[in-house]
Amino acid sequence: MKFDSIKYFFNDALKSIKRNKTLSIASVATVAATLFILGVITLTMVNVNKAVEQLGSKVEMKVFFKDEITEKQKTSLKKTLDEIEGVKEVNIETKEQALEKVKEQLNDNAGVLTAGLETKNPFPGSYTVKVNKPEVIDVIVAAVKDAEGVESIADARDIIEKVSALTNSVKVVGAVSFVVFIIVSLFLIGNTIKITVYSRKREIGIMKYVGATDWFIRWPFIIEGVMLGIIGGIISTIILSIVYNLLVSKLPSQALMGFSLIGVSYVWKVVIWEFILAGTFIGTVGSIISMRKFLKV
Numbered sequence: 001m002k003f004d005s006i007k008y009f010f011n012d013a014l015k016s017i018k019r020n021k022t023l024s025i026a027s028v029a030t031v032a033a034t035l036f037i038l039g040v041i042t043l044t045m046v047n048v049n050k051a052v053e054q055l056g057s058k059v060e061m062k063v064f065f066k067d068e069i070t071e072k073q074k075t076s077l078k079k080t081l082d083e084i085e086g087v088k089e090v091n092i093e094t095k096e097q098a099l100e101k102v103k104e105q106l107n108d109n110a111g112v113l114t115a116g117l118e119t120k121n122p123f124p125g126s127y128t129v130k131v132n133k134p135e136v137i138d139v140i141v142a143a144v145k146d147a148e149g150v151e152s153i154a155d156a157r158d159i160i161e162k163v164s165a166l167t168n169s170v171k172v173v174g175a176v177s178f179v180v181f182i183i184v185s186l187f188l189i190g191n192t193i194k195i196t197v198y199s200r201k202r203e204i205g206i207m208k209y210v211g212a213t214d215w216f217i218r219w220p221f222i223i224e225g226v227m228l229g230i231i232g233g234i235i236s237t238i239i240l241s242i243v244y245n246l247l248v249s250k251l252p253s254q255a256l257m258g259f260s261l262i263g264v265s266y267v268w269k270v271v272i273w274e275f276i277l278a279g280t281f282i283g284t285v286g287s288i289i290s291m292r293k294f295l296k297v
Helices: 003-019 021-058 071-082 095-113 136-144 157-199 201-209 214-250 265-294
Strands: 060-065 087-093 126-131 150-154
Touching: 003 021, 003 157, 003 214, 021 157, 021 214, 021 265, 060 071, 060 136, 071 087, 071 126, 071 136, 087 095, 126 136, 136 150, 157 201, 157 214, 157 265, 201 214, 214 265
Parallel strands: none
Antiparallel strands: 060 126, 060 150, 087 126
16 A cells, blocks of 8 residues: 555545544543543452452461360361462461450450459360462361361351452443444444445546546545544544543542552553454444445445
8 A cells, every 4th residue: 555545545534524524523432431430440350360369369267266175176177278279378277366456355344344253254275267369268167177176167248249240240331331322433433434435426426437446435434433433433532531530539548448449550461452452343343334325435
């Protein structure tokens, strides 16, 4: 393809965008809205996945002892726990330590509320087990639930299940919203190209008459669609980065519950390229679909 032809295609596409300003602006706005939703979904999923990883690295579970457990049974239980792949650390907490921890949590009320508990301590001893990933919890439960000296097991599976359910909900809602906006974007870009084709029907006929090939006629319209898609992608990146930066800077640390969010630089390093590719795809497909249906060349 010659340079003069490429230059002609781009100039023709720019002229067409200027001629149909209203529809072009509507197309860009719809693409930007679509990709903004995609960006929100992407950032939400990345942060949720990061939170799950952080939760997994902090997950602890308690294996409580029966009062009559022997030292031999404790040793055997610890050995079983240590041998499970994914277990980071196993620490013992005696009945006395458990009582002291409760006193610390009660602060000034400890004396009144724990009076007499030293002689009849109701708190069981336990092993605190730290794991690398939440999936290990099921393995641990299966391995020690029926072990001698084990009273009960407390774990954080309910929290993990809720986070997983939230992740799945975000995926479903996001996917449906994204598909709807993709269809609307394709429709608007297709209409923009269709109107351009109709307004230039006579010119296209003359071009064919003098020997212009089908693709020579098609390329300006494809480039026009791609331009609209890319402009929408860039605009959505700018808006997303501003909104996300405000969210990260204004969100109270208490609301994050100890979790950290990814930095706004992620938008410019990763999301922008997703947007440019998606915008190019939307523009190209919208143009091609429109021409196949309405441009008889």
